[in-house]
Amino acid sequence: MASDIDARLSQLRARRRGDPTSEYIIKADSASPSYFALDAAEIEDWEKRGSSNQRWTRYAIGAMQPVGKKYTEVSEQTGERVAKQLLDRLAKAGITAEFRLQGSVPLDVHIKRVSDVDVLAITKDFYTYSTQGVQALRGGYTNPTVRTSAGVLSDLRQRTELHLFEAFPAAKVDKSGAKAVKVSGGSLARSVDVVPAHWYDTKDYQVSGRHADRAVTIYNKATGETIDNLPFLHIERVGARCDSINGGLRKSIRLCKSVKADSKRDIGLSSYDIAAVMYHADMAALSVGRYSDLAVLSETQRHLDALYRDPGAAGRLWVPDGSRVIFDSAEKRDWLLSLSLEIDELLANVVQENFSSLLPNGISQSVQRELVKALQV
Template structure:
């Protein structure tokens, strides 16, 4: 935790509000960048401001503008691609755990007239589905991928359109104020979806350009599971996810922390509910709870290595390197906790037990 708190607050503000040029494109109120956000007014302590800030959602205006850029890209695809498609958003923005005002947005581009089904599902052998006669799903997705690459280059000539990636076409720069990932895919109706007809149970098969294949994904189940955790913890879960993502970004070497946003959300999903269910005035207690929960993971390595992502797709921690990343995150949280406790108690030094007690008993105005 090399950066001092002033640098951290500056970097946090930059992450949450973007560069001056992007800010201008977002057309917020005049001089809004000079105004304080709510979390900055809740405490005079610098570390408290930082801790509160790394937990909060970004201004909804920025999120709205991220979605607006996604809509621009969707409209261009609709007008330029011959294959019939539909669209869905996935990732941190629809889940509202993104930490950047100028956040990337992921668009699933789904074949309109093709899907696969779980043949063990309750509706698999009924008239609800008909046999497909035509090109395979992979062949159609390959065609769609080629169409998208051509269309997006033509639609955004000043932007960088990176077609080298396996799963997504990555757009950035030019007239775009957000990075946009475009992901060719098709629906897969799971056995659960055939019964529930609930989108959270509907799966997606994502095209892999390099291997001419697809892989199974459950983006809507992931969102639903994290939202359920958020409800059970009275808003604590997403605050902790954002906290950990920001601490990774502010660490001396973010690249050494190998768990990504999806995996961080998965780890927090396995936190105990009660310790991260705190009232707004006691939000700093989430720092103490996060340290304890990460320590629980570290102290029980075989259990931690067995934990599955909320959507059940795979194990969250599948290597010693990723397990060590939990230790690195815990170190970041520990340092934040100690700096907070020293600030709150006006001491020069404080031990771990007193640090945790101080944060659990802390009070911060909600206004």
């Protein structure tokens, strides 16, 4: 067990600091190499919490902390740099586009210093809309076209691949992804996934006009199918719920993602699904995380355990944007169990090293949760 926690702490530090010899760290930090060399060796606050014998406790606390702001800014700036190159090249080809970040970075639930960035490349020359929306029913859409989503996005995908090769000749452009073109290496400080898309005006958007209610349609190169997503509504709802409790929800999401990354179990839940699962946790319990990080571990364990034990309740939970149920396949139930077991074991190990006389295997998980919730480290 000791070797397991040593390995996990090492992996956690590597994700949060990055490999100082990595090409991404060197490129991102080349403007101030001495500063960032010192920064990479810096001991983070979570590593100073508790004693040297409280390694599981340190891991639990560290696993839920946000990545440093300056590293997130590098990720965002790299995405913006790629977007600027594509914007100019697409404009010369007669395509007006706009770009938006999506995924873990703008939501601030990423767990790596060197995080990949997801960029939506959205054509403004074509969009679709719900024919049942109020604007459509009032005749507000008057630009019929024979073009199709699949045709437009297939062309945009091909042009994106070509322009990325042109803009970043020293980088690697991976065209194999079904939904995204990945560009990495060369002069880029981060790997960037570019997802071609167009706007889709939902019924809600036609009423509200809010950016968050507007969907995007993306293209699956492997199948030729199109998919409607609501990435901005997901970010808005998860972010707002987290902000209302001063950060506990994001901590819980990062904790689960970190445990997944370090587990030897098969946990195929995506970052999106993990965020959706924890979105339905007890926010009052997670709000205690503003005073005690370990209260987040306590509620995370309770929630995951409760969901696995009550498949009916789990099956009724929807993702935050309301587009589908979370557990829409049998394998996701298996992955939930694996994640739940990991958090069970983490809770027990934290109890063991802080309350060794109580022998956590001999006390109920509800008692373990109460002990950890009240623990100040």
